[in-house]
Amino acid sequence: MATRPPSRWRLTPSRLVLVLAALTAAGTAASGILGSQVLPADPSHITRPEFSGIPHAYRAIFYSVATALVLLVGYLFSQRVENWQRGQPDRRTTTPANRSRRIADLRRGLTMQTLLRDPAAGVMHSLIYFPFLVLLAVTITLEIQDLMPTGAKFLHGGVYQGYKFVGDTAGALFVIGIAWAIVRRYVQRPYRLRIKTRPEDAVILGTFLVIGLTGLLVQAVRIAQEGQPHFERWGYIGYALSSAFSGIGAPALTTLHEVLWGVHVAAFFTFLVVLPSTKLRHMVTSPVNMYLRDRDRPKGAMKALPNLTETELESFGANAIEDFTWKQLLDTDSCTICGRCTSVCPAHATGKPLDPREIVTKIGNVMAATHPAGGEGAAAFDPISPVIGSDPELIISANSVFERISAEEVWACTSCRACDEICPVNIEILDKILDMRRYLSLMESNFPASLGNMYRSMENQENPWGLSNGDRGEWAEGIPEEVAIADPASPLGHEYLYWVGCAGSFDDKNKKVSQAVAKLLLRAGVDFAILGPSERCTGDPARRSGNEYLFQMLAMQNVEMFGAMEVTKIVVQCPHCFNTFKNEYPQLGGRYEVIHHSQLLEQLIASGQLDLAGASLPERVVYHDSCYLGRHNDIYGSPRKVLGSLGGIQILEAPRSGTKSMCCGAGGARMWMEESAKKINMERSQELIATGADRIATACPFCYIMLDDGTKANQAEEVKVADISMHLLEAIEGSERRSAASAASSGGGEPAGD
Numbered sequence: 001m002a003t004r005p006p007s008r009w010r011l012t013p014s015r016l017v018l019v020l021a022a023l024t025a026a027g028t029a030a031s032g033i034l035g036s037q038v039l040p041a042d043p044s045h046i047t048r049p050e051f052s053g054i055p056h057a058y059r060a061i062f063y064s065v066a067t068a069l070v071l072l073v074g075y076l077f078s079q080r081v082e083n084w085q086r087g088q089p090d091r092r093t094t095t096p097a098n099r100s101r102r103i104a105d106l107r108r109g110l111t112m113q114t115l116l117r118d119p120a121a122g123v124m125h126s127l128i129y130f131p132f133l134v135l136l137a138v139t140i141t142l143e144i145q146d147l148m149p150t151g152a153k154f155l156h157g158g159v160y161q162g163y164k165f166v167g168d169t170a171g172a173l174f175v176i177g178i179a180w181a182i183v184r185r186y187v188q189r190p191y192r193l194r195i196k197t198r199p200e201d202a203v204i205l206g207t208f209l210v211i212g213l214t215g216l217l218v219q220a221v222r223i224a225q226e227g228q229p230h231f232e233r234w235g236y237i238g239y240a241l242s243s244a245f246s247g248i249g250a251p252a253l254t255t256l257h258e259v260l261w262g263v264h265v266a267a268f269f270t271f272l273v274v275l276p277s278t279k280l281r282h283m284v285t286s287p288v289n290m291y292l293r294d295r296d297r298p299k300g301a302m303k304a305l306p307n308l309t310e311t312e313l314e315s316f317g318a319n320a321i322e323d324f325t326w327k328q329l330l331d332t333d334s335c336t337i338c339g340r341c342t343s344v345c346p347a348h349a350t351g352k353p354l355d356p357r358e359i360v361t362k363i364g365n366v367m368a369a370t371h372p373a374g375g376e377g378a379a380a381f382d383p384i385s386p387v388i389g390s391d392p393e394l395i396i397s398a399n400s401v402f403e404r405i406s407a408e409e410v411w412a413c414t415s416c417r418a419c420d421e422i423c424p425v426n427i428e429i430l431d432k433i434l435d436m437r438r439y440l441s442l443m444e445s446n447f448p449a450s451l452g453n454m455y456r457s458m459e460n461q462e463n464p465w466g467l468s469n470g471d472r473g474e475w476a477e478g479i480p481e482e483v484a485i486a487d488p489a490s491p492l493g494h495e496y497l498y499w500v501g502c503a504g505s506f507d508d509k510n511k512k513v514s515q516a517v518a519k520l521l522l523r524a525g526v527d528f529a530i531l532g533p534s535e536r537c538t539g540d541p542a543r544r545s546g547n548e549y550l551f552q553m554l555a556m557q558n559v560e561m562f563g564a565m566e567v568t569k570i571v572v573q574c575p576h577c578f579n580t581f582k583n584e585y586p587q588l589g590g591r592y593e594v595i596h597h598s599q600l601l602e603q604l605i606a607s608g609q610l611d612l613a614g615a616s617l618p619e620r621v622v623y624h625d626s627c628y629l630g631r632h633n634d635i636y637g638s639p640r641k642v643l644g645s646l647g648g649i650q651i652l653e654a655p656r657s658g659t660k661s662m663c664c665g666a667g668g669a670r671m672w673m674e675e676s677a678k679k680i681n682m683e684r685s686q687e688l689i690a691t692g693a694d695r696i697a698t699a700c701p702f703c704y705i706m707l708d709d710g711t712k713a714n715q716a717e718e719v720k721v722a723d724i725s726m727h728l729l730e731a732i733e734g735s736e737r738r739s740a741a742s743a744a745s746s747g748g749g750e751p752a753g754d
Contacts, residue, residue, distance in 0.1 A: 134166065138163070338424065473533060573596070
């Protein structure tokens with residue numbers, strides 16, 4: 001006997017939305033029916049009934065239209081949820097382990113903490129958001145009061161007066177917030193808002209302004225109709241405005257009250273229509289997105305792919321909407337179009353084609369334009385409203401994000417993660433860009449020619465510099481003490497494997513960093529060894545540029561070698577290696593205790609193993625936060641504490657530091673790509689030089705290269721750029737030289753002997 005497909009009766013998220021809409025519509029209709037029944041009036045004179053002064057016919061129309069619109073809103077939202085369902089799985093289940101983090105993320109969003117990082121915009125939104133919630137609660141409270149029998153009514157006497165005070169205060173603040181938003185968008189016009197202002201913004205703000213103003217005016221006219229009773233003074237805004245209508249005759253007041261009420265209701269109905277069909281939908285989707293922020297991989301890790309030598313997958317990366325995860329698609333409908341990501345993007349700031357907000361909106365617009373007609377899996381398109389209004393001449397003819405997004409946009413990204421960090425609603429922009437890079441690299445071989453050279457170097461010489469691995473240990477020849485070189489075929493036999501990295505092995509600047517780190521570890525008595533010629537690239541540049549196959553080839557060899565060596569602890573000086581070992585090698589079975597050299601130096605100084613007695617650096621030093629140490633791994637304090645342990649030092653902070661630090665321009669494999677327009681390292685170097693610092697401290701080999709080049713290009717050779725280990729070692733050795741000179745000087749005047 002034939003059976004129906006299980007999916008026919010499955011309660012999918014989109015169907016759940018329809019069910020919730022139907023239940024809400026039924027509740028709205030029932031409220032109208034019950035409220036229309038003749039119920040005993042509240043005996044207290046200090047109160048007012050709902051729909052006071054409004055004919056019953058208008059009331060019936062209100063509930064009929066409201067019921068229909070609730071169903072429409074549910075249908076429109078269900079279409080959007082259908083689009084999210086097109087995405088790939090993404091485990092975002094709430095578990096006992098992540099429940100508290102999810103609640104904390106949601107609380108931070110609902111209490112405006114994420115928006116208040118930009119004080120002006122945060123306060124403005126707070127004046128809209130919180131009063132709106134209060135006004136919604138005021139309306140619902142009055143509706144509940146209307147449905148209560150006489151003995152259960154509660155809005156009378158002092159409760160009613162307090163209710164009026166709260167409602168008027170919220171109404172006034174709401175109007176102020178909307179007025180501020182209008183001035184900000186259409187008068188002040190900051191760049192990030194100006195470039196994305198659309199007609200729908202005027203509709204949204206105008207609708208809210210009408211709701212707020214007419215709400216106060218309807219109350220004022222009603223109070224004037226009732227002869228301005230003294231107890232209504234608690235509704236101080238409406239009471240004050242009522243004086244303006246006190247001289248109007250009763251028939252005219254009745255008409256005016258009904259007209260204003262009608263405008264107020266019409267504005268509310270407009271709000272219901274624009275809610276799911278414009279960017280205003282973020283009122284619903286953003287809290288959901290914020291709640292789902294926590295995921296089962298570290299924020300510094302890219303999404304895992306199966307072993308590419310064994311998988312049966314025919315496509316890799318993201319091209320079609322169905323290639324993205326459902327969470328990535330939800331992201332696009334959660335975007336507030338605020339432009340904060342645009343404002344912090346180093347590529348955008350220096351004239352590159354990338355705009356992170358555009359990535360989100362373009363993916364969303366392709367998703368909206370290719371909504372499947374007839375449900376999931378259908379071939380035909382049934383477009384729904386885009387994430388944000390776009391030029392009608394921009395026609396999307398295929399289900400590919402590259403209909404709207406150019407390869408140049410994707411390759412301009414430095415993977416600095418500034419866009420993700422600043423987003424107030426936790427949209428994951430970088431993941432989308434990196435997934436698109438995977439498609440361009442693996443499926444179309446559409447990557448910059450300079451990346452092709454890097455790929456060949458990594459395949460043939462196992463490093464992006466293209467130099468012989470036999471030279472990897474030459475940097476250690478300048479160290480008086482011998483550095484142990486481990487045998488990759490035998491157990492390590494040392495506490496730490498010191499992973500020098502490609503830059504530390506081959507770049508002339510960073511060889512000095514390797515020497516400084518090794519000298520400091522030897523001074524502190526740390527038991528470590530290096531791999532020398534057996535070391536190879538971690539694969540980070542390949543992975544960040546989309547070449548997952550090359551990454552897996554290198555990473556699997558490293559994991560196999562570490563397993564044979566029984567490696568448990570790794571100290572690294574490159575944040576990119578640190579991030580790869582710590583956050584991405586576990587995807588391939590490699591789990592180690594990974595520590596950045598800034599963290600280990602901090603521990604050695606704190607424990608006294610590294611003696612800093614007399615070590616001083618009486619200069620002004622500004623520290624540049626590495627993206628992969630900072631935003632990708634939340635390490636901000638260790639480098640500063642290492643520098644701060646030196647006597648006489650004055651640590652300065654750049655205008656953009658910590659989570660807001662500007663990228664040097666080398667991340668995301670940009671180190672090996674040509675750069676057009678103004679160079680990012682030039683922009684960042686200018687900012688650091690402007691602090692008046694004598695020295696710039698780094699904790700990343702790429703940052704060291706880029707900022708040293710940038711300061712020289714900006715003709716600021718007097719500003720010394722170096723890794724924190726170099727500054728630290730210089731201070732220690734300087735102290736020792738001074739002590740030796742002092743000892744020699746004091747001993748030089750003594751007799752040579754008897």
